[in-house]
Amino acid sequence: MPNMTQTKTPMPEQDPKVRARNFEEVSLGYTAELAAEEAARCLNCKNSPCVSGCPVNVRIPEFIHALTEGDTEGAYAIIRSTSSLPAVCGRVCPQERQCESKCVRGIKGEPVGIGRLERFAADMHMKNGTDTTERPAPNGHKVAIVGGGPAGLTCAGDLARLGYQVTVFEAFHTAGGVLMYGIPEFRLPKDIVQKEIESLKGLGVEIMTNMIIGKVLSIDELMEDGYEAVFVGSGAGLPRFMDIEGEGLVGVCSANEYLTRINLMKGYKEGYDTPVLKSKAVAVVGGGNVAMDAARSALRMGAEHVYIVYRRGEEEMPARREEIHHAKEEGVEFLNLNNPVRLVGDENGRVRAAVLQRMELGEPDASGRRKPVPVEDSEYELAVDTVIMAIGTSPNPLIRTTTEGLEADRRGCLVVDESMMTTKTGVYAGGDAVTGAATVILAMGAGKTAAKSIDAYIQAK
Numbered sequence: 001m002p003n004m005t006q007t008k009t010p011m012p013e014q015d016p017k018v019r020a021r022n023f024e025e026v027s028l029g030y031t032a033e034l035a036a037e038e039a040a041r042c043l044n045c046k047n048s049p050c051v052s053g054c055p056v057n058v059r060i061p062e063f064i065h066a067l068t069e070g071d072t073e074g075a076y077a078i079i080r081s082t083s084s085l086p087a088v089c090g091r092v093c094p095q096e097r098q099c100e101s102k103c104v105r106g107i108k109g110e111p112v113g114i115g116r117l118e119r120f121a122a123d124m125h126m127k128n129g130t131d132t133t134e135r136p137a138p139n140g141h142k143v144a145i146v147g148g149g150p151a152g153l154t155c156a157g158d159l160a161r162l163g164y165q166v167t168v169f170e171a172f173h174t175a176g177g178v179l180m181y182g183i184p185e186f187r188l189p190k191d192i193v194q195k196e197i198e199s200l201k202g203l204g205v206e207i208m209t210n211m212i213i214g215k216v217l218s219i220d221e222l223m224e225d226g227y228e229a230v231f232v233g234s235g236a237g238l239p240r241f242m243d244i245e246g247e248g249l250v251g252v253c254s255a256n257e258y259l260t261r262i263n264l265m266k267g268y269k270e271g272y273d274t275p276v277l278k279s280k281a282v283a284v285v286g287g288g289n290v291a292m293d294a295a296r297s298a299l300r301m302g303a304e305h306v307y308i309v310y311r312r313g314e315e316e317m318p319a320r321r322e323e324i325h326h327a328k329e330e331g332v333e334f335l336n337l338n339n340p341v342r343l344v345g346d347e348n349g350r351v352r353a354a355v356l357q358r359m360e361l362g363e364p365d366a367s368g369r370r371k372p373v374p375v376e377d378s379e380y381e382l383a384v385d386t387v388i389m390a391i392g393t394s395p396n397p398l399i400r401t402t403t404e405g406l407e408a409d410r411r412g413c414l415v416v417d418e419s420m421m422t423t424k425t426g427v428y429a430g431g432d433a434v435t436g437a438a439t440v441i442l443a444m445g446a447g448k449t450a451a452k453s454i455d456a457y458i459q460a461k
Helices: 032-039 060-068 072-080 086-092 114-128 150-161 190-201 219-224 255-262 289-300 321-330 440-459
Strands: 142-146 165-169 206-208 229-232 252-254 281-285 305-310 333-336 338-345 351-364 370-383 386-389 427-429
Touching: 032 060, 032 114, 060 072, 060 114, 072 086, 072 114, 086 114, 086 190, 086 440, 142 150, 142 219, 150 165, 150 190, 150 229, 150 440, 190 206, 219 229, 229 440, 252 255, 255 289, 255 386, 281 289, 289 305, 289 321, 289 386, 305 338, 338 370, 351 386, 427 440
Parallel strands: 142 165, 142 229, 165 206, 229 427, 252 386, 281 305, 281 386, 305 333
Antiparallel strands: 338 351, 351 370
16 A cells, blocks of 8 residues: 655654764665655656656656565666666755656655655665676777766766776766765765766776876877767866955865865865865855855864855755755854855955845846845945855866867857767767756766767767
């Protein structure tokens, strides 16, 4: 019998006061009993509307049905047939705007906890399962992947399953992209990411690190070296700033730099000599998931006060509701309808205050959201010693400026057609390098589309 409870089965979490001072995972995951209870809420709809909301087309009702029968390995195999990173997606995908938004159970209550069940199946496999993946027979063709983030890893995995010799060229010293440098340990443990990557290596994917394409090698040189196609999944790692007075002061940095020092360079661990700002009061400017990650990380790094400064209201914040909720529980203070207009330094050149101006919402702008309008004579000082800018990123120009024939739009994003091919024949692109900063699952969807297109392109030659 289906479980007709209208709310999701709660997932155990660390106590907010405890977790706000450690980097251990916040959500503890389902037990087998809790997973079975939640799986029983699925109606196993014949037309599977949830699948249409998934960028990588996970066969959701099938894997959940396997869980109702206690077959966790079968559930994992079903997920893995279309997704290269199940344990990652179960943790960081915005399911509430994708698969779960299509769930029939959401009409009269909460949708099925699809992400929580995906995480459970993947975690059980990592804990108890054995990887029986057989390396496909080689088909004699080589493809290069530039960037070892979600888009590149997905494209690599799908091509490897088709027998291609795939090499991933990663600029950092370890693969994973934003999964390693951007998303904090308390949301996505790094050993989980590395286990997912190891499973791709089992398919035959080769990963070369410390390879900055555009410096060490060019895309043209890769193609001259026998790679019949190249996929560019280099992400969007170039941070944006506000261009206001005082941004050059000590104590002002991008969220990208702050999170990279903490996550990839292990700045939160004793014994690592990675420099990270020691702060008492931190202002994080922005309202997205990256802003929440930076703010929650600053608390864990010892800050006494952490503020989110966002020029629109809470309803307009692009961050996941879950992340906002967790940040509030942990003690992050929200200053909505406020915007920095300048930063003030002390006698040593370190920021001592952010001058904020109160805002109100006016008419909708081009994006459809109500435009924030300054309130006259409303400026005031907020005492802080660190300001973290989390207002977006754009693609690094290195690849497009070192590759002839590769066009980009005014934002610096590579131009692609429906097949994900760029303006240079044989070169494909996807993920943040094309869209600008977006979600992990959308990048993975782009990687899947590109893999299909690359296969069709090479087989037609």
